[in-house]
Amino acid sequence: MKLTKREKLLQRLENHLRITARQLVKFDTEEETLQYLIDSFRSELKCDFVGIIREEEYQFSSKVWSGECTFITNHFPMKVRECSPTLLDHSLAFYKVDEETKCKFTRLLIDKKISTWFTVPIRDDNDNYGFCIIGFLNFVPLLEEMDEVFVEFGKDVAIAISLAKRKEVQKQKIIGMEWVSNNLSIATSLDQVIEKVVEGAGRGTGSQFACIYLYDEQENCFVLQPSIFGKAGQIMKIEVEGNYVLKDYFPFLETPGGQQITIPLVIDLKTIGVLHVENKENGFFTKEDCEILELLSSHVATMIENARLYKNEKDHKHRLHNLLDYQQALVKETVENDSFDGITATLSELFSKSVILFDRFMRPISYQLFAFNKEELQSFIDLATIEVFQKRHRELFFSVDEDRKVGVWPVNGGGELLGYLAIDITDEAMDDFYQLSIDLARNISSIQFIKQKLVLDTKEHVKDSFINKLxxxxxxxxxxxxxxxxxxxxxxxxxxxxxxxxxxxxxxxxxxxxxxxxxxxxxxxxxxxxxxxxxxxxxxxxxxxxxxxxxxxxxxxxxxxxxxxxxxxxxxxxxxxxxxxxxxxxxxxxxxxxxxxxxxxxxxxxxxxxxxxxxxxxxxxxxxxxxxxxxxxxxxNIKDSSIARLFIDKQLQELLQYSEGKSMDLFRTLRVYLSHNGSIKDTSEELFIHRSSLLYRLEKIQNLLHVNLDSSEDRFDLMMAYKLYDLYYTNKINS
Known part of the structure; x- marks a missing residue:
């Protein structure tokens, strides 16, 4: 059956569109794809102009334009809400415009007296990229049957654009891989790794700012690293308080479509930090940006962790070397000098803090002030003394004021407490190395204490010998x-x-x-x-x-x-x-x-x-x-002490023998009675016995000693016996 002229035209257009769609797949970039599309339309349809209008950030922008009527591009960008939604859903032609489809864009074409034009939506199942406008200055009759052809063509174009964008992302990933291998190595320091990574993240996503936060397990917070890309007022430290949901601290975690995006740095399911970018130069952060950052983070997370471990190991080794140097200096002080001043001065230099040494009774014997002044010293000593005796010689920490914290450690040696070491620990991280430094300081102080104790013991021995001769x-x-x-x-x-x-x-x-x-x-x-x-x-x-x-x-x-x-x-x-x-x-x-x-x-x-x-x-x-x-x-002053002892025995021996081992202490009863000058009332009250019991005891005493307690002579002799007893009987004192 012979085709009509109209059918031939339709067939030719369909064939051309299919060929064009197949060619679009060959291009690697979106720009090449759109340029070929415009050239293809103009060559086949002999149109006066072709334009690609993209939807970006809720606006229509003229992406590519070829041919006449370039003045139309001067009216872009246009807000999407001011234009007909039909432009993104269906093909629209000059003869289809009605009250419903009239909008800012269609009125522009009418006002510019474009005789013949039609649009093709560029979309696929997932994304809507915009539309294509084809125009003729003179009237060109078109068939309504071409609508479906143009719509399908728009889908093919959208797929080609999507493929081109994916190719661009893939290319960016390849470039990123090359960038990582060219700029980073195992030997790169932590600061250099972070500097290169944030620079790569910033430039790769077109961001005005990029940074890395690393997680500090001891402080339980994310710490902003000094090397940043661009300028922004970021929080230096983000505290993690009970809640360990990362998105609560970084709201744009792996979330494109905004002006910020954060990607976690993960090793073995453990988050060591985050890579964060802000303020994209053009538009918002896209899924492609997110993919680029994820690629970068996956390759550099291990490198950052290795660099951090290497740095920690290097710092630790350096600190150990310094500690050994200080140990030698401290040992030298104990050998060459007898005082503690050299030790406290060296320790103050080691810790860059105030150091005070106390004896075991919390008397300051040497100190080196770093941040304290002498006016504050006494209040510090008083507070330390109270704290030490309340805590019963354990290690303790207390605040001197709102801004200062002090640690006090016991110094022991030979199984006994020798003194206390106090160090200003304001803003100090009490890690294992710091504790090792404290233990070293305590051991050296202990050596000096023991050395001085040996000297003092020798002097004491000499002194005791001297006193025994004197x-x-x-x-x-x-x-x-x-x-x-x-x-x-x-x-x-x-x-x-x-x-x-x-x-x-x-x-x-x-x-x-x-x-x-x-x-x-x-x-x-x-x-x-x-x-x-x-x-x-x-x-x-x-x-x-x-x-x-x-x-x-x-x-x-x-x-x-x-x-x-x-x-x-x-x-x-x-x-x-x-x-x-x-x-x-x-x-x-x-x-x-x-x-x-x-x-x-x-x-x-x-x-x-x-x-x-x-x-x-x-x-x-x-x-x-x-x-x-x-x-x-x-x-x-009685010269003959034997006479005094005979007198004591004569007066009191019977009472001493009777009272020994018995509950009724007649020896004490008589002493109290005599000291109260024979008062029955006062004596019974002091002894806590009844009057009749006291009278019974006094009668018993008179019978044992054969004395009359009413006789002043007998009472005088008894009082003298008691006084001599106090002077000469000392066995109970030193027993």
């Missing part, structure tokens, strides 16, 4: 004694008081039957008291004479009232024990003043006698000055 009835070699005194810068010929101090353990400690434990407890307490006493008065001579604790104090320290001085000292010692949480009791006997060498032995004897009196009579007071003991001082 406090004797007859001094063999006075010149030797004077030479010993010179070692301690001590003028023996100035007035001094010799004092004996006794430690009575708490009831709980006394209940143990282990004598060695008791002695160890007393020895520990005495060491602590000695340290405190030397802080209290550096001119005080402290030593041991056998089991007795001796204090020799310059008399000038007492001022005009010796009792006030010793009462204050006694209260200080008692307070120190309470701070330590110890309920042991201290008793002090104070001898008379010395004027010559022989007076030291006499003062020592007086101190022992005064201590005996304190134990038996004044335990609640805790101390006594021999010169103020009244009749005791006269009784002390």
């Amino acid at each position: 406090l004797v009835e007859t001094i063999d070699n006075e010149e030797s004694i004077i030479q010993y005194a010179n070692l301690f810068n001590w003028n023996l010929f100035n007035e001094h008081r010799v004092t004996v101090l006794s430690i009575n353990l708490s009831d709980r400690d006394e209940q143990t039957n282990n004598i060695l434990e008791k002695q160890a407890k007393k020895s520990t307490l005495w060491d602590q008291i000695k340290t405190r006493l030397l802080i209290y008065d550096q001119d005080m001579i402290i030593a041991n004479k056998g089991d007795e604790n001796i204090l020799i104090v310059p008399a000038v320290r007492e001022g005009t009232n010796p009792k006030v001085y010793w009462q204050k000292l006694y209260e200080e010692i008692t307070k120190w024990l309470k701070v330590q949480g110890d309920s042991s009791q201290i008793l002090i006997g104070i001898g008379g003043t010395t004027n010559k060498l022989s007076d030291y032995y006499l003062g020592y004897q007086q101190a022992v006698q005064a201590l005996n009196v304190v134990y038996h009579r004044f335990k609640d007071i805790g101390f006594a000055v021999f010169d103020e003991l009244g009749s005791y001082t006269v009784l002390h």
Whole structure:
């Protein structure tokens, strides 16, 4: 059957469109595809102009234009909502325009007197790219049957454009792969890797800003890395607070279509950070941009993590080398110098912080101030002391003020506490290396403490030997004694008081039957008291004479009232024990003043006698000055102590033997009765017994001792016996 002219025209157009559609698939870029499309239309249809109108960001833009009427492009861009939606859905021709399809674009063609024109939507099943406009200045008759052909052609064009875009993305990926291999290597440092990656991400997506956040596990936050591309006011640190949904912190996570996009950096299902870009130069971020960033992140995440691990290892090695250098410097300080000042100065340099060394009683013995000033030092010492004793010698951290935090660590050696090391740890990350540095500092400090302790122990041994030679009835070699005194810068010929101090353990400690434990407890307490006493008065001579604790104090320290001085000292010692949480009791006997060498032995004897009196009579007071003991001082001068003991036995022996092991203590009953000058009422109240019970005891005492308690002579003899007993019977004090 012979085809008509009309059918031949349709067949020719269909064939041309099919050939054109097949050719479009061959091009790699969208620009080449559209250019071929325009050239094909103009050559076959002999039209006056062809234009490709793209939909971008809710606007129609003239993408490509060829032929006459270029003035039409001056009216673009046009808002999509001002144009007929038919342009994106169906082919529209000049003869199809009605009231419904009239819009800004169709009126433009009418106003410009374009006689013949038609449009072809460029779309496929998923995307709508815009439309193609073909125009003739003169009238050209077209067949309505061409509508379907043009619509199908538009679909083919859309597929070709989509394929071209995918090819472009693939090409970008290949370029990205080449960029990674050319710019990054295993040896690249972390900062260089991040700098190159953000530059590649920024330029590859046309962004004005790109950066990387890396996750800090210790701080539990994302930290902005210093190397960034472009400029933007980004948050330096993003805290992760309980919620670990990444999108809550980066809202544009893998979400195209906006002015930001974030891609996670993942290794073995573990997020190590994110790659973030902002402010695309043209339009919004697309799926293609997202794919490019995902490709980049997948290749560089491992490299970033390796670079970070390498950097950490390198930093760790460098810090270890520095630590070894400081260790050598600290050891050198302990060998060459006897003080702690060199150690605190070196430690302050190591930590770049203030460092303070305390003894075990929280007395600062050396410090190096870095951020503190001397006005703040005392408040810091007071706060540290309170914290240490409340925490019972454990490691602790506390704030000096709102901006500063201090750590305090015990310094131990030989199984005992030697002191405390305090370091300003404001804004410090307490990692394993920092803790290692702390342990090193504590060990070196411990060495210096032990070294000084050995020196002090040697001096103490010499001092004890000297005191044992001084406090004797007859001094063999006075010149030797004077030479010993010179070692301690001590003028023996100035007035001094010799004092004996006794430690009575708490009831709980006394209940143990282990004598060695008791002695160890007393020895520990005495060491602590000695340290405190030397802080209290550096001119005080402290030593041991056998089991007795001796204090020799310059008399000038007492001022005009010796009792006030010793009462204050006694209260200080008692307070120190309470701070330590110890309920042991201290008793002090104070001898008379010395004027010559022989007076030291006499003062020592007086101190022992005064201590005996304190134990038996004044335990609640805790101390006594021999010169103020009244009749005791006269009784002390009895030359023959055996006579005194015979007198005591004659007057009190029967009571002592009767009271031993019995609940009815007649020995104490008589003492209390005599001290109250024979008052039945006062005696019974102090002993907490009934009047009749007291009268029974008094009768029993009179029968045992064969005395009359109403006789002033008998009562005087008994009182003297008790006073002599206080002076000469000392077995209970040192037991």
